[in-house]
Amino acid sequence: MERLDKRLASTGQWSRKEARELIRTGRVWVNGQMCSSPDQKVDKTAPVTVDGALIEADRPVYLMLHKPPGVVSATTDPQQPTVLSLLPSSYRRLGLFPVGRLDKDTEGLLLLTNDGPLAHRLLSPKRHVDKVYYLRVNGRLDEEDARAVSQGITLANGYTCLPGRLEVLGNAQEAYITIREGKYHQIKRMMAARNKPVLYLKRVGFGPLTLDKSLPKGGWRSLTIPEIDALFRQ
Secondary structure (H helix, E strand, C coil): CEEHHHHHHCCCCCCHHHHHHHHHCCCEEECCEECCCCCCEECCCCCEEECCEECCCCCCCEEEEEECCCCECCCCCCCCCEHHHHCCHHHCCCCCEECCCCCCCCEEEEEEECCHHHHHHHHCCCCCCCEEEEEEECCCCCHHHHHHHHHCCECCCCCECCCCEEEECCCCCEEEEEECCCCCCHHHHHHHHCCCCEEEEEEEEECCEECCCCCCCCCEEECCHHHHHHHHHC
């Protein structure tokens, strides 16, 4: 963490005095929120804008987004809103992209970055990064379903999924499911193979990251330094 006025002055574009004046007059925003206190402590990875322009744009950016349903996990789409459309315009010029994807009607944790090597590493089939979802199904889940997931469910096309984990919750219509790959509509196809179609799906974990409960649907924030370090250790 560092003082906001020091962060601005360290770019060489403003003196410390000039930085304080920019902040006091409401021209500086951190993580999409206006800041008016020069001595406010900010995370060194937090995106900072002055008059809408991002400073230190050459630094890799790592954002956690709570994807809402109805938005596609893409950088551009001619007909539908994308996850990048949820960000301020200053961030859309940074080459950000989603690491992996969530179905249009699925909500939850999505990592956005412009760090290509890290994204490639996290998505590599050899890494088997855990993805945790909360799901609700039409039917009642039981120990046989949990056993099937742990052994690897065979989909309708004959593909057998990697072993995962199913934690059935109280009313047996809800569960947390952990998978280690990301095939197209995988969880929906897994549950369809068990004759228990998915009614609702939300990703709550990706590797070492856990969805921030304070983020509303469509909300976002920069990752903390410990979160970024954890991703690089993944």
